[in-house]
Amino acid sequence: MTLIVDTLKPDAAPLAPRASEEERTSLVGLDREGLADVLRQAGVAEKQIRMRVGQLWNWVYLRGATDIGEMTNVSRDLRERLAEVASLSEPEIVSEQISVDGTRKWLFRFPSRGAGRPVEVETVYIPEEGRGTLCVSSQVGCTLNCTFCHTGTQKLVRNLTAGEILQQILAARARLGDLPGRAPQDDAIVPSEGRLVSNIVMMGMGEPLYNFDAVKQALLIASDGEGVGLSKRRITLSTSGVVPMIPRTGEEIGVMLAISLHAVRDDVRDVLVPLNKRYPIAELLDACRAYPGLSNARRITFEYVMLKGVNDSPSDARELVRLLKGIPAKINLIPFNPWPGSDYECSDWDTIETFADVVNHAGYASPIRTPRGRDIFAACGQLKSASEKERASARRAAEKAAAEAV
Template sequence: MPTAAMTIPGGADPVPVPRAPTAREDGRVDLVGLNKAEMAAALVAAGVPEKQAKLRAKQVWHWIYHRGLTDFAGMTDIAKETRALLAERFVVGRPEVTLQQVSTDGTRKWLLKTDDGNEYEMVFIPDADRGTLCVSSQVGCTLNCRFCHTGTMKLVRNLTAGEIVGQVMLARDTLGEWPQPGEDLTGEARMLSNIVMMGMGEPLYNFDNVSKGLGIVMDETGLALSRRRITLSTSGVVPMMARAGAEIGVNLAVSLHAVTKDVRDEIVPINRKYGIEELLKACAAYPGANNARRITFEYVMLKDKNDSDADAHELVRLIRKYKLPAKVNLIPFNPWPGVAYECSDDDRIARFSDIIFKAGISAPVRTPRGRDIMAACGQLKSESEKLSRAELDRIAAEKQAALG
């Protein structure tokens, strides 16, 4: 897939951004991921009369995003000849599933393949009456968080808006959550009730496609998931945070994981470019953050690295200093082959949580889910490339050098 370079404000390195969707090998164009204006323009280009295109696009949009149809023949309010034209020129695609695994706790993980042969993962975590879909934004990752399995991969490419939306649609297919004729399923009635942009990749290094994809997910005439049920997680791409709040407007989670420069420089190397103080100022300025929509600080618990009483007290001090409407999500470290870190002991995690709770800040401990299928937080990695330990070390050195 051809790509263009996008430069992140503030001097971050350019990353590849896929261009607008192009025709597949069979000549047809996938409509998933096009916004309403693009869909109407595509229909005109395919031969639908311009005066009819807006209405036809509205109808197709409804069938694709509200009803979940992939077959134009079922779009019964569109004339047969127009449906035949649509089937000739377009497809309503889904990601190709290479592998689907189900954990003993019900967590599902999909290994998905793009049209150009790259692989990425998504995860669904069910609860009693709801569930959360963890969506990827990139194949690989441009960062190198040392405790994260995805960080051992090179960035292969950004996912398109269609590939991002396609993850949500595939999950609805699997869970059987498209409404039947006469049925009005809402986000409240579905198991897939929440989305977190916490899969593979850094969402703010793929801003345009993430913004466009989530716009389609939130559109009230289509997938209709409330922005209050969507969370975008960043490792701290400070120059893009205000724009994300203003243009996307979803909940914010920040992968903090440490409260001192030395430790965060080590485990979250983007800290060398955008330090903790700069990051927390951006959090304080995040549009829409308030006590009803708190910023979540993700904090992985690493034994003898970031889990002391002093670390907990410093985290409280920083949150108070910047007057942040915040909660802290404590994540027991999920190991993966070759990692140099261990999970903090249960009593140490409990003590850390207790210090923060006593300061009046919520600090729940996340229950690990999907560990047996490598679907837990920080464990995602596709097989798009298999690298030696020496190659992984070289990639880590290159990423850290780029961060300065």
């Protein structure tokens, strides 16, 4: 047996009194280089950095540790020094709702950053036989204002950090009992075998490609074989069509791509997805045809919400087939999920099936997505939190009042 002793830098100065939770660096969201920097701050000698990074990586991303004190193969002295400069933050579960079909929706609250307020996002787990899909948010609110989407009615508050994106995954896995040595925290409805969180879709609140750097770091960590360990073919990033970022998504992240298309004519898509005015359909589809790694084994998924009398005619279906010619693709037909105040209705079932038949006969898979979690507003397009953007003037007034109170 080899005894490993932590060697601190001989010139390492005593650490200052422990910083507050907000001031300490959260280990969740850091890549290996970031973890190495934290270890250096804790006084670990350079020759031990690589080994210690491996230990932290295992505890944070494989085991889902929530306290540095859990790291039993790290010496007590190093754990104490790490705790002075770093933390293992986790979101507060504000609420958990369980649908009659087993779908779960969590409202997660993340601490304030700087002088801002805590923020909340929704994350959804969809259990199916043989798989469990986690729908993850990338922003608090959204800037795109898609008229059929409930999330679009909530103004953008801020981007989530890579750590906050990963914390949704780790917190859901912990809640479900999908971490090594951890039992589910209640009688969760989960797949009968295999990983409970087997797939991740960046289809929650926000536009992932408007938070590219954080999403990239989070997904590269999630797909790392020594951590969360999900195959990139089991991770899907959905975008409303931020065309300039699509090539970078394929080159730098390499996950599966989904496009929120929803219309086959620019005049209709301009209304449903206002981003289309900047990046029209032809330009978007050109970017899809050039997506790095595109093949029959790595098809692009096109999401198409079925809106009564808006985009659901047989001629729309035929035009969709024409537009997608030459693109290895699958078309997900999504029955519209209603929400309070919406002006849209879901297409009749016969209309949806007729639309699907046209697409299927053209050789494209076009599954009709079964609505899940509608009763708890967890279905596609229904997510929205109560977080609102804090006005700068109100924030300054609060800071002034607090200073005067002191």
